[in-house]
Amino acid sequence: MFIIEKIKTIYRSRLLISNLVSRELKARYRGSVLGFLWTFLNPLLLMLVYTLAFGIILKPRYPIPELKTALDYSLFLFTGLLPWIWFSSSIIEAGNVLSIHGALIKKVLFPVEVLPIMTVTANFINFLLGLPILILFFIILGHPLTWYVFFSIPVMIIQFFFTLGLAFFVAALTVHFKDVQNLIANLLTLWFFGTPIIYPFNFEPILKSKIIKTALLLNPFTHIVEGYQYSFFFGSLPHWKKLSVTFIVSLLFFLAGYYFFDRVKDTFAEEV
Template identity: 40%
Template sequence: MGILTTMKTCWRHRALIGALVTRQLNARYRGSILGFFWTFLNPIFLMLIYALVFRVYMRFDMDHYPAFVFAGLLPWIWFTTSMSEGANSLIANGNLITRAMFPPEILPVVAVIANLMNFVFTIPVLLVVFLISGIPFGWQLAWLPVIVAIQCIFTLALTFLFAALNVPFRDVQHLLTNALTFWFFLCPILYPLERVPDALKPVALGNGMGTLITSYQNIFVHQQGPGIAALFAMLFGSILLLILGDAVFRHYRDTFAEYL
């Protein structure tokens, strides 16, 4: 099956993936004085802005609202930056694809892993925010690696799909930018799932990211299990999506050099 070949290729080039991930992490803040601290500062500022707008201006009443927003915002940032960087990764590295023996499938992987690293680095900050808010930690936090792994598969699947489609159809990245904005507001990140009208709950959860976000909120904010049935459905769906995304990628793979 195609996906196994892709996995083998990625494994064979794991050292190159590692070097490119390091380069991407270093490149982002190179030349800035605060450097790596921007990894923490950016989501904190975003959380404070949302807390100000919704808590103060719109008088949204909810306990621990900033901590709640932060728990959903961090995985969302991982997802959305992986998607926009990944979809653009083949075009951005056209120089490598058209002039060297370079395996294109590692580029979306690099985008997802580099942003996963950023996400992992911000988890201690999340824990500090929870400590300050006085929210206790439950044993349910042990579910975190499982949720992260499923999000990884889900994000890789979509990144493969959009990276490949973006090469012959450059409209894709513009459509994706708008879709991601809409997607963000569809997910219960700024508002709790309970506030969503029952008729729209399938939309809030069924978009994939909604299920993952509520799982993070459950284990961090509510000290509950992540909703195992939904999570396993999500895992199954993500694997199917990865097979599809990989198939599309392989369909266009040999023509990338001609389009770039």
């Protein structure tokens, strides 16, 4: 059985994965003065930029009760940005990861699937390291946090599978078609604005337009991001029905991605 066999492969490679992930994280900021601080600074600076642009310069035309002030808005933004950074960095890096580690594929007997797994996991850990900052901001700005925060854990699992599935596709396709990388970079920008990160899902123009609303509902990342927004920002139960469907979709995505990757991986050693 494909699934059982693959779970075994991943289990056998656990030491390899954990070491590659820690190397990836160590090497990322090695040589820079601030070093590991960048893990925290990067999302923080990004949040400031978006707060300035969309919270202050382009004030929302349709104010939402929960997002009255720029500070509220920045918190809301940060809640959605952190998981998005995990997602988008993973996908972009997945496009490079096979060619960067081409020597391993070509010259060493090596389970290639470890590489996309490494990328997604390394970015996941980066995301986890960003969470204390998020919580710190909630406390500083006096925004209440509830026990619903723990509902973000299943959301993370869903996101992990979804991201990994897509990472497998992107990694395998980029080996054969370099164009995929450019395509993905632009697609991700569209995807970012098509996900309720800088605006809430119940933003008036969205609710008004049926097409936009449907498109947003079909976007799995909408439900993932909403999961975080509910459990952190709004302090309420995430929409578990939508999330369950998203979970199933993510799992299917993961299996399809892994299967595709597995089918074409024998060609990597020649093409990388």
